[in-house]
Amino acid sequence: MFRIEVDRARFREIVRGRIRQDLRKYLANSELIAKQGEHAVSVPIPQIELPHFRFGENPKSGVGQGPGEKGEAVGQEDGEAGGEGAAGDHEGSHILEVEVELDELAEMLGRELELPNIQPRGKREISTDGGRYNGVRRSGPDSLRHMRRTFKAALLRTVAANEWDPNDPKIVPIREDQRYRARKSAPVPDSSAVIFHMMDVSGSMGREQKEIVRIEAFWIDTWLRSQYQNLEVVYIVHDAVAKIVDQNAFFHLRESGGTKISSAYELALKLIQERYRPEDWNIYPFHYSDGDNWSARDTERCVALLKDELLPRCNQFCYGQVKSAYGSGQFKKDLDEVLGSDERLVTSSVADRGDIAAAIRQFLGKGR
Amino acid sequence: MQSARRRKSSLTPELALWAERIEKVARGYELDFREVVFELLDSKDVNGIAAYGGFPVRYPSWRFGMEFERLDKGYEYGLSKIYELVINNDPVIAYLVKSNSLLEQKLVMAHVFGHADFFAHNCWFAASDRHMLETMGRHSTAVRRMVDRHGLERVETFMDQALSLENLLDPYLPLREHLAQAKPLARAKLPTYDLLGFLVERAPLDDWQREILRIVRAEAYYFQPQRMTKIMNEGWASFWHSRILTESVLDASEIVDFADCHSGATARAPGRVNPYKLGIELFRYAEELGHDIFALRRRHNDASLIDELVDETFIEREQLFLYGKNARSSRVEVTDRDWRKVKNRLLADLAWGGLPQIELIAVDADGKGELVLLHHHDGRDLQLGHARETLLRVAALWKGPVHLSTREENEGRLLLCDGKDVEVREVQAPAANDEQSGEH
Structure with a gap:
């Protein structure tokens, strides 16, 4: 080129x-x-x-070609179709x-x-099949025959048997010379991680709040993806009940109604127990809410779940509180009060988009 | 003899045969051109060359890389495809894309011979460097040497500054010099539109910087005639590929595919003028009216040809109109079909090679070494954001203050640049008035 x-x-x-x-x-x-x-x-x-000296675009006009009466709209290739918002400023x-x-x-x-790189939790080296043809053995299908090694074996045998004639350097491989490529299993350190993004979609979480969650989740995924070979992401939404949804629904769903945070924690716990055993997975639950739980009793239930079930199983549990017009933000206070000393729990609060970077840093800054 | 001359070409034997046949036909129509060398390349390579403005070797610049990225993406997504590239050189070099069908190649070859004839005979090309391939290569070597000596960052920064000024030139200067047999770069006299030339001579620059500015200027002047004759050049080439193919090259079975391909290239896009379409119709109209189209292609540029030919019949037949933004509905719509207005707008858009007309009218008028620039306002405002940035770059090269008078929505504006900042002052009288400027 x-x-x-x-x-x-x-x-x-x-x-x-x-x-x-x-x-x-x-x-x-x-x-x-x-x-x-x-x-x-x-x-x-x-x-x-x-930059060059060049003409501005005001007023937007010019010569066109085609049919159409005076006053008829002109289809523009670089059309501003649907382009809303203040006029002008066509810069860039x-x-x-x-x-x-x-x-x-x-x-x-x-x-x-x-951000520090993440230290894998514990020493788990799971032997998995490397799956590469980097070994050689004496039997196998013809399609995997290793010609060069076969020839070498035959050559060795011929020379060793003193049958090699430099004037007629013919090598005829026999059965025992055949070599075949083989898969060699090698222990590959397993690095799998699962992220639970849990979001409160009760009536008080507005569009902007969800947008903030979305941006945060994107960057968290991006970072963790660079740290683990195998990353799965589970999306959970909850109001008074929790359910698993796909990524698209996670960001666009707007439910309404009460908030029972424990429902989401229970669902996450159930998934961990069934599918993402802590022995095999690095586990990162993230929960985003405006901090308005339904009842103090449910908050107690959440704290108990975290303390006894979730935190011991997770690398780190992150709670991100997004400020909304309606939320009281009590939940973060409650968590900090009871579990604030546990370093496996990280909480952050985000008032607007400007805080996103700081929140991400809080979540991922520990390298856990 | 022909085949011996074309030995450098990378055409397949079949295409070489067609090239020879089509060339003969073209010459039979009295097209007259320098040798044409065809190169067959895959589209990625053609995109690479196109990003360099048609030349396989140019000086290093990220700008070309950006252009390549754009072309390559466009091709990848099927948005755009380059069929052919021709460069004005002796011999004329034409790049054909391997993936074109045989019919497309025939069309493109005929088209190329049209361009080659135009390069050879249009007066605006009379002064152009016909060894540009080598010249570009020399420029490339020179810049690479500078990069080795002064470092990429420094050379790149200066090159970017210089390139911001690449359209500050006098489109008519090369032809004037050519006709007057004047030495190029005769001592820059004021007033002048050739700000680049002035700076090459007078700006306080290091040798290597002056060399870069000289290179940028030479290349800008090389490309300028192509900008001034885009409609004519494409029109001429399309006119001839159409005639050559339909009358003498294609057999009946190919006509439908030809029509498909040809109409693709000359399609009218709503809301803009396709130079291929406008150009071919201009030459057809001229022929109908009994003009000598060969004389027209020799004498004119886009603006002057339109001035000479376009009348009510043409505007109506071609359905040309003016469009503008409706302030109330803020949509773009047809505003007028009056042929005089349409023609005037066409001429205004094409005048001065399509560039804003900016003249250097004085140097050091009040003893502070400043450059005084005047924008001859023709109803179209400058984009002031760009103008500020560009002024800063002029000032950086000149190492002194620069002033620019222009107008914004008919209010006078004076942009004062001291090298660090640009101050915009409102001035009373219309700042740009063509009658006054001559007195400086």
Whole structure:
């Protein structure tokens, strides 16, 4: 390829610099989430344009071609179809999307928030089948025959038997020379983690509150994904009862009604007991709510669940309280009062998007 | 003889044969051009070359990388595809995309011969560097050497500053110099539109910086005629590919595919003018009216050709209209179909090579070494955010204050840049008045 790849690499380097520079902005912004692919995120960046003297776009007009009476709408290719909001300010209308690997994004996040790498809990090295053909054995299917090794074995045998003739260097492998590729199982340290995102979707959690949860969850996922090879995410929503939902529903569901936080904790516990045994999994429950539990008795129940059941099984339990117009925020106080000394519990409160970065740092800053 | 000359080409034998046939047909229509070398490449490589403005080798810059990213993504998502690239050089180099069908290749080859004829005979190209391939290569080597010596960051920063000024030139200067047999870069005299040329001569720069500015200027002037003749050039090439193919190259079974392909390229996009479409219709109209189209393609640029040909019949036939934003509904709609207004708007958009007309009218008028720039306002405002940034870059190169007079919604504006900041002052009288500027 031409030198263009070098220029592209330089361009991407500049872009990464930009993203790093503006990471705080992205941290408070849901832009990235919609662009998430399996391994990468498209980050929309305003085209890093060189300034020139050029014409502005006011008034937006020009020459077109086609039928249509005076007053008829013109279809614009770069259409502002559906574009609402204040007019003007078309600056940066050239948005360029640049793919950034999730790992790289996590690394930027880690550096920006000075997050420590996670120390795996306990020493669990689970021997799993490495699954790679990196061994050799003497029997196997022809399709896996290792020609070079077979030839070598045959050569060795021929020479050892003093049958090798330099003038007629013919090597004929026999049955016992055959070598085959084989899978060799190697102990691979297992690093699986599960995240429980539990969200209060009772009437008091508004759209903005959910948006904050969504952004926080995105970054937490991104970080933990970079720390564990195998990450599963379970989404639980609750009002007075809890249920498992998919990612989409998690962010868009709007239930109403009372709040019984214990319902979510019970469901998470049940899942841990059934599917995500702590011996095999690093467990990260996150719970987001505006802190308005239904009754003091249910809060007591939550505290008991945490203390006796959840905390001993988890790497860390995080509670994020999102301020809403209606919530009293009592729940965080209650947790801090009773369990505040337990370092496996981390609580944070977020008043608006600006606090997201700090909350993430609180949650992930311990390296647990 | 022909085949020996085309030995550098990477065409398949079948395509080479067609190239030869189509060339013969084209010359039969009295198209006259320098040797054309075809290169067959896959689309990724063509995108790479397109990102460099048609040249396989340019100086290093992230801007080209950005353009490549855009083209490559566009191709990947099926949004855009480049069929062909031609560069004005001797020999003319044309890149064909491997994945094109045979019919598409034939169309593209005929199209390329049209461009080649245009390059050779349009007067605006008379002064252009026909060894640009080598020149670009030299520029690339020079810049790479500077990067080795002065470091990427420094060279890149300066290059970016210089590139911000790349449209501060006089589109008519090369032809003027060519006709007057004047030495290029004769001592910059005021007033001038060739701010780049002025800075190359007079700005207090290190040698390597001056060299970069010179390179940026040379390349900007090389590309300028193509901007001024975009509609004509594409129109001419489309006119001839259509005629050559339908009259002399295709057999009946290919006509439908040709029509499909041709109409794709010359489709009208609502709300904008397709230069291929407008251009081909201009030449067809001229032929109908009995003009000598070969003379037209020699003498004109887009603006002057439209000025000469476009009348009520043409505007009506081509359904050209003016559009604008309806303040009440804030949607874009057809505002007028009056042919004079449409024509005037077309001319205004194309005048001065489509660039804002910015003139350097004085240096050091009040003893502080400042550059005084005047924007000749034609009804279209400058984008002031960009203007500020650009002024800062002019000031950085000049290492002194820079002033710019312009207008915003018919109010006079004076932008004063001291090198660090830009102050915008409201001034009473319309700042730009063409009659006055000549007196400086």
